[in-house]
Amino acid sequence: MSSTNPPKSRRIAVLGARAVGKSSLVIQFCENHFVESYYPTIESTFTKTIRYKGYEYSVEIMDTAGQDEYSILSSHHASSMDGYVLVYSISSRSSFDMVKIIRDKILDFTGLESVPCVVVGNKSDLSIQRQISPEEGKELGEQWQCSTIETSAKHDENVYCCWFLFTDSEEQTQVLKLDFPNRIQTILTNTVKADVNAIVYPSYKTAGDLRLAVENFSVWLGQQVADTKKDMDRLNSSGKIMIVLLGHSMGGIVSAETILRFNDEKSACLDQLQGASIIGMLAFDTPFYSINQNFVADKAWSSVDQVRGLGNLWNTGTATIAAATATRAINASNHGSTSGRSGGGSAKKWGLFAGVVGAAAIGAAAYVARDKIQATLADAYDQLTFISDLTDIHSCDQRVKKLLKIPDIFFKCFYVQLNELGSDHRPKTFIKLPPEEVAYLFVPVPSSAENEIAAHTSMFNPKKTDHYYELGSDSISLISEMVSRFQRKNGPPLILAKEEIQQQQP
Numbered sequence: 035m036s037s038t039n040p041p042k043s044r045r046i047a048v049l050g051a052r053a054v055g056k057s058s059l060v061i062q063f064c065e066n067h068f069v070e071s072y073y074p075t076i077e078s079t080f081t082k083t084i085r086y087k088g089y090e091y092s093v094e095i096m097d098t099a100g101q102d103e104y105s106i107l108s109s110h111h112a113s114s115m116d117g118y119v120l121v122y123s124i125s126s127r128s129s130f131d132m133v134k135i136i137r138d139k140i141l142d143f144t145g146l147e148s149v150p151c152v153v154v155g156n157k158s159d160l161s162i163q164r165q166i167s168p169e170e171g172k173e174l175g176e177q178w179q180c181s182t183i184e185t186s187a188k189h190d191e192n193v194y195c196c197w198f199l200f201t202d203s204e205e206q207t208q209v210l211k212l213d214f215p216n217r218i219q220t221i222l223t224n225t226v227k228a229d230v231n232a233i234v235y236p237s238y239k240t241a242g243d244l245r246l247a248v249e250n251f252s253v254w255l256g257q258q259v260a261d262t263k264k265d266m267d268r269l270n271s272s273g274k275i276m277i278v279l280l281g282h283s284m285g286g287i288v289s290a291e292t293i294l295r296f297n298d299e300k301s302a303c304l305d306q307l308q309g310a311s312i313i314g315m316l317a318f319d320t321p322f323y324s325i326n327q328n329f330v331a332d333k334a335w336s337s338v339d340q341v342r343g344l345g346n347l348w349n350t351g352t353a354t355i356a357a358a359t360a361t362r363a364i365n366a367s368n369h370g371s372t373s374g375r376s377g378g379g380s381a382k383k384w385g386l387f388a389g390v391v392g393a394a395a396i397g398a399a400a401y402v403a404r405d406k407i408q409a410t411l412a413d414a415y416d417q418l419t420f421i422s423d424l425t426d427i428h429s430c431d432q433r434v435k436k437l438l439k440i441p442d443i444f445f446k447c448f449y450v451q452l453n454e455l456g457s458d459h460r461p462k463t464f465i466k467l468p469p470e471e472v473a474y475l476f477v478p479v480p481s482s483a484e485n486e487i488a489a490h491t492s493m494f495n496p497k498k499t500d501h502y503y504e505l506g507s508d509s510i511s512l513i514s515e516m517v518s519r520f521q522r523k524n525g526p527p528l529i530l531a532k533e534e535i536q537q538q539q540p
């Protein structure tokens with residue numbers, strides 16, 4: 035990831051019934067002409083760079099084959115998309131109904147409550163044949179809280195607008211709907227062919243001792259494993275639970291300490307995790323080597339209110355996520371049924387596992403380097419005994435060293451870096467950068483936030499973190515790599531349910 039500002043990339047699928055004008059809209063937008071003749075599409079991909087509200091977007095548009103009620107939504111079209119343009123023809127009631135069916139299929143597939151989309155009523159030039167009024171189109175948009183627009187690919191009316199509206203609506207809904215854990219869960223499910231459960235660690239104790247936080251977190255983690263096992267038993271499925279910890283901010287330190295604890299106390303690990311394996315951790319802006327003293331010293335931070343506000347932000351849970359995953363049924367007959375709506379862990383069919391990948395974590399705690407900041411600010415935080423753990427540089431250093439010594443634990447830390455350099459000509463970062471020998475494990479993520487604290491707290495906000503999407507895909511690639519490594523080492527995954535294995539035995 036570079037610190038320049040390359041275009042933000044977006045992948046959009048265009049979906050709708052047959053002959054509503056999907057290809058015509060895409061061709062008009064990308065190539066500026068209208069094709070009168072009708073050639074049913076199988077699938078084509080177009081790319082176009084657009085400038086919108088000061089940002090450049092490199093948009094990859096997937097034009098898909100027309101859908102009918104019986105078409106099966108391809109995973110290729112439903113997943114790894116940043117959003118959808120759903121097209122109907124204003125002259126066809128059935129195509130309007132089809133848009134609703136397609137959206138339901140996407141929600142079922144992704145397990146989300148809502149997805150960024152724009153509903154487009156095409157062929158607005160055919161007013162005499164109109165079957166759907168503009169009001170009916172708008173009502174649907176209000177119901178789904180998305181933008182709607184009528185277009186004519188033929189007369190090139192509103193064609194540009196529909197793509198811009200998408201960008202706008204996607205920007206607005208992204209933070210709320212496709213939040214980071216959901217995004218990881220959805221994409222990872224399809225990437226590693228696994229039932230992926232992103233579990234957010236529900237409450238994070240910012241008060242209290244680090245050891246207590248680690249203990250609480252370990253107990254919670256054990257509970258997640260037990261719940262997953264119960265689901266698996268109920269569905270008579272077999273598989274090995276793998277856990278990946280994702281920790282933002284101080285959650286990364288809690289995750290690292292949890293791994294160290296389980297490694298030091300192997301019997302406790304076996305009891306509490308019931309044989310599940312922690313295969314790695316990803317940290318996000320975790321101050322493993324304390325926070326960057328440059329900005330603490332900056333008097334811009336000397337407002338108690340500002341820091342109190344920051345504490346509230348950290349405590350909202352926006353920065354508190356965890357994930358647990360389970361390898362999905364490989365049996366094709368079970369594919370369609372494995373995805374449930376979000377939060378529907380129990381709705382998942384845990385049958386026929388190829389193994390179970392589990393991930394957990396992310397907590398964020400408010401903290402400041404106590405001895406680097408004014409007394410008044412420290413007072414605002416005096417219940418946060420975590421602070422002292424960050425000022426013990428020797429322990430900080432040892433923590434990372436010990437973590438790296440544990441065999442088969444994969445570790446990476448992403449950290450935010452502002453686009454401009456500081457007055458000392460060094461990168462502006464929230465965390466203090468690590469020593470040279472471990473620098474390769476720390477990956478900068480460019481941020482356009484106004485300062486280091488804003489960058490830190492908005493790391494999972496696509497509006498502030500320029501490479502939010504890449505952060506998601508990089509995390510997914512790393513988790514996939516952890517899973518493959520684990521599976522390579524521990525033999526091929528089981529792909530059959532218990533009863534099928536029994537049936538196959540002589």
Ligand SMILES: Nc1nc2c(ncn2[C@@H]2O[C@H](COP(=O)(O)OP(=O)(O)OP(=O)(O)O)[C@@H](O)[C@H]2O)c(=O)[nH]1
Nearest residue numbers: 053054055056057058070072075100157186187188
């Ligand atoms: N009058 C009018 N005709 C249009 C418009 N857009 C597309 N058409 C015509 O509608 C027919 C179907 O257009 P396509 O763009 O191929 O439709 P599609 O949705 O991609 O079709 P499939 O690939 O089968 O899903 C073609 O004959 C187009 O010329 C429009 O805005 N107005």
